[in-house]
Amino acid sequence: MADAKLWILVGNASRARLFATDAKAEADWSLVEEFHHDESRAKSEFLRDQPDNPNAGTLHGPPGENEPQGRRELEHERFARELSGVLDRGHDRHAFDKLVIAAPPEFLGRLRKALSTRVRQRVLLDVGSDYSTVPARDLPERVPLL
Template sequence: MADGTLWILVGNASRARLFATDAKAEGDWLLVEEFQHDESRAKAFALLNQPDNPNAGTLHGPPVENEPNGRKELEHDRFARELSEFLDKGHDRHAFDKLVIAAPPEFLGRLRRVLSTRVKQRVLLDVDADYSNLPARELPNRVPVL
């Protein structure tokens, strides 16, 4: 494993930032990666009118994206899976020992559902809050890591 590396994921359904610090949280937080998912910020109407819809249809009933906010929810799920895949790759590279996640409750739930078991075992703490718009220098004061 990485020598006591802590990753901190701070985000919401449309953007996230991943930071790293030592597991004792005594060092500065270093930005590892920034993520944007523009479709999650788009209006539901705009998503419905996209001609190339990779999420069209389901096996059981009408297409979810035709329901109110259905396509938006699909995009939120897609972003959660994207973040989960990045965390899996980080785990496989032994890039972190522990993980802290700060996200609003609804997106945190989506993310928890798609995290792999091996990443879930590294989660030290979940914080139910949206700090995605805070400047990086303020995050260590808001996100408890010890």
């Protein structure tokens, strides 16, 4: 599998970068695509006044979509599903043989849940760290491939 195609997804709940390389650790990474989910970062929208909700702040269930925390979680899940769809399409095109994912632990958990079984079977490694702001040239030093 020395010539295996490897994809590396590096991101967090609001942005991600997808790189391709071969399975050799010394190979260069090439950027395939960048993704932005501005809705996950729109904190001012999450924190603005919400309509009165008689169940807000009670133990009647998880935060609703209209509550700041519930809206944020919903957007994080949407972005995880969006990225999962990209990986599914890449799998269907045989664009990669193995996959490495680096994301903060909470978002990594969301991604794992969103991945299809066929993509999940291609995951070589997942790293619970946020490297979304690390320059692309420095990523190979931070994200282990072997």
